[in-house]
Amino acid sequence: MSDGLDHPAPRERRTPRDWAWDAGVFAAAVFLGLVVLGFVQEQGGLPQWQQDLDPLLGLVACLLLWWRRDFPLAVGVLALPAVAMAGSALPAGAVLVSGLALRLPWRRALLMLGAYVAIVVPSSVLLSESENQQWFDAGFAVAYLLTAFAVGNALRSRRQLLERLRLDARRTRAEHERLLADARRAERQAIAREMHDVLAHRVSLLSVHAGALAYRTRQAEAGAGPALSGAEVAESAEVIRGNAHEAVNELQEVLYLLRAEDGADGPASLLPRIDDIAGLVEDATAAGQQAAWSSELDPVAVRDLRPQLHRTVYRVVQEGLTNARKHAPGAPVSVRLTGGRGGDLTVEVRNGVPTASAAEPIPGTGAGLAGLAERVRLDGGTLEATAADGAFTLRARLPWPAR
Known part of the structure; x- marks a missing residue:
């Protein structure tokens, strides 16, 4: 120009x-x-x-x-x-x-x-x-x-x-897109690091079981111990096969996550579970936050959810509580989980207008919701953040398979 x-x-x-x-x-x-x-x-x-x-x-x-x-x-x-x-x-x-x-x-x-x-x-x-x-x-x-x-x-x-x-x-x-891309990249790197930890755990289990099986076999051939029965060999082989299968799946998730383009749907990560949300809310309450939570989920059905869904639900609640502490200190926060098989698993974190002002605002990058939206999208869901009627609502909907 x-x-x-x-x-x-x-x-x-x-x-x-x-x-x-x-x-x-x-x-x-x-x-x-x-x-x-x-x-x-x-x-x-x-x-x-x-x-x-x-x-x-x-x-x-x-x-x-x-x-x-x-x-x-x-x-x-x-x-x-x-x-x-x-x-x-x-x-x-x-x-x-x-x-x-x-x-x-x-x-x-x-x-x-x-x-x-x-x-x-x-x-x-x-x-x-x-x-x-x-x-x-x-x-x-x-x-x-x-x-x-x-x-x-x-x-x-x-x-x-x-x-x-x-x-x-x-x-x-361009600046907005760059910030969002940085947030997505950082989120994917964090997810990849967590997947690395889980994958290392799987590989270590494989090494232990395979080493024990080889040691018992050598001991039996040397006459220093009893020979392995067919049932023991089959059981050890099944354990090794199961862990190898899980390791391969998790490795594929890591590779897909690192190669996926922006906006692509893909796997999330593991570690936290829905059952850990109670402890998360208790920690927030102990820190002085007026937090309460309720769940209408079937505990038996929740156990069958993919670990990625557990982690995503946990992160949504965590981000909602963090945002409430940053932007509405002193305001009550409610966490609600609803849904069932064959539909959506809905996570809703709602906080009212602040009742007290903090001496200094809690610093942050401002990219938390962008990274969370990327995480939810990778798991096939949607994230909404709305402000209406004097309250801010963070709502995530994640697909819950019928089986």
Whole structure:
């Protein structure tokens, strides 16, 4: 984008809208030029050579309008004699002078304006019908040029303002997207670290069981211990197979999580469970928060939920309690879990308006909800954060399979 001060704006491809606008400007300039030409010829008093040359110069000025976008300086110079000598070129000249102020850098635009004043004003005086008309013609020429230049300058200022607003909007959107991307990336890295811990646990279990099986087999072959029965071998093999299967699944989750693109649905992580929410609420209460929770979930059905769902529900409650401590200190907080198989598991954290103000606000990055929304989306759910009726509600809906 040009700054409009030291260098011209880059040439842009003309759009169909631009062609239609230029056609309309050309037609209007030709029509108004004919009107002015008729008025001038009706008044009479001009030399015959000027009357014969006037239509030709007016047509040249109108034709030059088609190139005013791409070559404003060259067009302005070529149109200068026509605007100075032909009355029919006045409408086209107004458009050309406005284009000089609109498209040229300031210094060149002012130089061209000075050139027009230096040539058009003396020309209008010399071609005046009488000495009494000279001052009027000179004043009209100056007012004509300055008005056209002022219109172009106003259009230039408006265009630059719109460009600045668009640029600011693009920068704001880019910064917002960057912050959200950073929050998603940090959330995925945290999830991957937790998955690493679980995967290490699975691999260690495999190593222990496989090592014990190999040790018992070597001891039996050396006669230092009883041989393993078929049932013991089968049981150990089943344990190893089960842990290997879980390890592979969790490794696939890690790889998918690290390679997934923004907005993709995928697995979440493990560790906390829904049963741990009671302890989370107790910790919040011990810290002075007025927190209470209720659950309408079937305890037996909850045990069959995927560990990822357990962790997501836990994190939603944790983020809701944290937000309440930050933004509504002293306000009561309620945690409610509802849902059943074949539907949605709904987690709702609701806090009222603050009843007391903290001495200092709790610092934070402001990206907690963005990371939480990414976590919920990865688990196939939706997250809503609404403020209404003097309360803030954080609500997550997660799919609960029928089986």
